[in-house]
Amino acid sequence: xxxxxxxxxxxxxxxxxxxxxxxxxxxxxxxxxxxxxxxxxxxxxxxxxxxxxxxxxxxxxxxxxxxxxxxxxxxxxxxxxxxxxxxxxxxxxxxxxxxxxxxxxxxxxxxxxxxxxxxxxxxxxxxxxxxxxxxxxxxxxxxxxxxxxxxxxxxxxxxxxxxxxxxx
Amino acid sequence: xxxxxxxxxxxxxxxxxxxxxxxxxxxxxxxxxxxxxxxxxxxxxxxxxxxxxxxxxxxxxxxxxxxxxxxxxxxxxxxxxxxxxxxxxxxxxxxxxxxxxxxxxxxxxxxxxxxxxxxxxxxxxxxxxxxxxxxxxxxxxxxxxxxxxxxxxxxxxxxxxxxxxxxxxxxxxxxxxxxxxxxxxxxxxxxxxxxxxxxxxxxxxxxxxxxxxxxxxxxxxxxxxxxxxxxxxxxxxxxxxxxxxxxxxxxxxxxxxxxxxxxxxxxxxxxxxxxxxxxxxxxxxxxxxxxxxxxxxxxxxxxxxxxxxxxxxxxxxxxxxxxxxxxxxxxxxxxxxxxxxxxxxxxxxxxxxxxxxxxxxxxxxxxxxxxxxxxxxxxxxxxxxxxxxxxxxxxxxxxxxxxx
Numbered sequence: 001x002x003x004x005x006x007x008x009x010x011x012x013x014x015x016x017x018x019x020x021x022x023x024x025x026x027x028x029x030x031x032x033x034x035x036x037x038x039x040x041x042x043x044x045x046x047x048x049x050x051x052x053x054x055x056x057x058x059x060x061x062x063x064x065x066x067x068x069x070x071x072x073x074x075x076x077x078x079x080x081x082x083x084x085x086x087x088x089x090x091x092x093x094x095x096x097x098x099x100x101x102x103x104x105x106x107x108x109x110x111x112x113x114x115x116x117x118x119x120x121x122x123x124x125x126x127x128x129x130x131x132x133x134x135x136x137x138x139x140x141x142x143x144x145x146x147x148x149x150x151x152x153x154x155x156x157x158x159x160x161x162x163x164x165x166x167x168x
Numbered sequence: 169x170x171x172x173x174x175x176x177x178x179x180x181x182x183x184x185x186x187x188x189x190x191x192x193x194x195x196x197x198x199x200x201x202x203x204x205x206x207x208x209x210x211x212x213x214x215x216x217x218x219x220x221x222x223x224x225x226x227x228x229x230x231x232x233x234x235x236x237x238x239x240x241x242x243x244x245x246x247x248x249x250x251x252x253x254x255x256x257x258x259x260x261x262x263x264x265x266x267x268x269x270x271x272x273x274x275x276x277x278x279x280x281x282x283x284x285x286x287x288x289x290x291x292x293x294x295x296x297x298x299x300x301x302x303x304x305x306x307x308x309x310x311x312x313x314x315x316x317x318x319x320x321x322x323x324x325x326x327x328x329x330x331x332x333x334x335x336x337x338x339x340x341x342x343x344x345x346x347x348x349x350x351x352x353x354x355x356x357x358x359x360x361x362x363x364x365x366x367x368x369x370x371x372x373x374x375x376x377x378x379x380x381x382x383x384x385x386x387x388x389x390x391x392x393x394x395x396x397x398x399x400x401x402x403x404x405x406x407x408x409x410x411x412x413x414x415x416x417x418x419x420x421x422x423x424x425x426x427x428x429x430x431x432x433x434x435x436x437x438x439x440x441x442x443x444x445x446x447x448x449x450x451x452x453x454x455x456x457x458x459x460x461x462x463x464x465x466x467x468x469x470x471x472x473x474x475x476x477x478x479x480x481x482x483x484x485x486x487x488x489x490x491x492x493x494x495x496x497x498x499x500x501x502x503x504x505x506x507x508x509x510x511x512x513x514x515x516x517x518x519x520x521x522x523x524x525x526x527x528x529x530x531x532x533x534x535x536x537x538x539x540x541x542x543x544x545x546x547x548x549x550x551x552x553x554x555x556x557x558x559x560x561x562x563x564x565x566x567x568x569x570x571x572x
Contacts (some may be wrong), residue, residue, distance in 0.1 A: 025486065028490040031208070031209050031211055032205075032208045036211055038211075038212050100412050
């Protein structure tokens with residue numbers, strides 16, 4: 001069976017190398033004077049043109065109560081559910097029987113940022129944050145302790161889009 | 169040695185140092201310019217962090233390249249592999265030696281150094297590194313040397329991509345050498361002189377050769393693009409198919425040498441375009457720079473020459489970031505089937521026209537230029553018709569073969 005070949009006879013103006021080249025050159029020349037799309041990141045962070053999603057899961061933040069103490073009650077659910085096993089929790093108890101974390105550390109290098117810790121937390125204490133500027137000079141600095149987790153101020157992730165009915 | 173000879177030699181050394189220093193500075197600048205301009209064509213900003221406007225970026229790149237690890241492939245031919253980058257780099261620099269980059273500067277000194285003796289010089293110093301009497305022939309001879317470095321690099325790397333790149337480079341550069349030489353012959357015909365100083369003087373006295381030799385200029389630009397392996401003729405490199413061709417296996421400073429060589433060739437070719445067709449260092453519409461040599465005139469013409477050269481560098485880069493690469497058969501077809509016959513016909517036509525003009529005793533002035541320009545027009549029309557009718561892109565008669 002012969003293969004059928006359709007020969008397209010294009011008009012000369014469409015197949016001309018010269019005209020197409022000149023057209024292209026004119027276009028690239030115009031682009032010299034266009035507004036540049038580059039965002040010069042550390043100096044300028046354009047909030048209106050570029051922002052990260054409220055569902056972004058970044059480095060953690062521990063919310064605090066009115067007295068400035070961590071909301072965590074050391075229930076142990078977050079180290080239990082953590083698939084990367086990156087949360088270290090040692091629970092303690094004061095005279096009134098309130099549980100609180102003696103040690104609460106998250107190794108951000110081990111973390112896979114799944115957000116399960118935020119989902120599972122009954123007290124809405126631990127959250128993943130909408131935050132991406134995490135650079136450090138030492139590896140050890142990536143193990144965030146309780147004090148540091150409480151001191152974070154960045155917004156926390158909403159995990160699910162509130163407008164999405166299939167959420168949660 | 170006489171004091172005069174010693175003065176001449178000293179001046180030659182200084183000129184060589186300053187001239188090549190300027191060229192290398194220009195090369196560094198062009199690497200920056202290429203990246204910035206490419207970015208601007210693509211609505212980006214490009215490197216703007218190191219120094220004002222990122223101007224020190226080439227220095228940072230140079231330092232990086234010097235401290236990177238040098239790798240030599242196990243099965244490479246070691247001697248040739250190390251030799252090739254230098255062979256690519258030198259022709260670009262050597263070419264620059266014969267290009268006059270400013271009006272002659274009056275220099276006079278007479279001093280005595282301990283051990284070395286007396287140095288005397290008192291004359292208008294031609295502002296070129298070597299005032300060779302064979303000028304343009306030297307250009308043609310040396311520009312074809314560049315291919316050896318590329319072929320050796322391709323062969324010595326012992327890699328199939330490099331080898332293909334080297335083969336392509338040799339075929340391409342040999343082909344376009346012909347068109348380049350023929351387009352330069354048109355300059356010989358009008359100038360009646362092969363030294364570049366002679367060509368510049370003839371132009372500043374009468375008219376720039378872009379008018380009488382328009383087509384020669386077009387041919388020169390196209391073949392110069394192919395000679396320097398720039399897009400749309402960068403088939404030896406062809407990053408998308410040959411993984412950068414002949415410099416696939418190179419690393420660190422040897423890799424950078426290929427680029428320095430390419431940019432040096434780019435600058436010298438641009439300088440040649442300015443010299444051969446746009447009056448060299450001549451400042452247009454004035455004649456004060458042509459009179460008695462003076463330092464001021466010399467520096468002013470130097471600036472004008474740099475502006476002219478970089479205008480062509482700009483166009484080179486502009487073309488590179490606008491046009492796609494040719495297919496290999498298209499490249500060869502353009503070289504042998506279009507440029508070569510057109511250049512040959514053009515030279516015959518031009519020679520006849522010049523003979524007739526001399527027969528009728530027409531002075532080399534504006535009228536002369538206009539007449540030759542009119543002579544150019546039909547050949548330009550033929551060239552553009554060939555390029556325009558889709559033969560280049562489709563291949564000659566391809567459509568007919570399919571239909572029949």
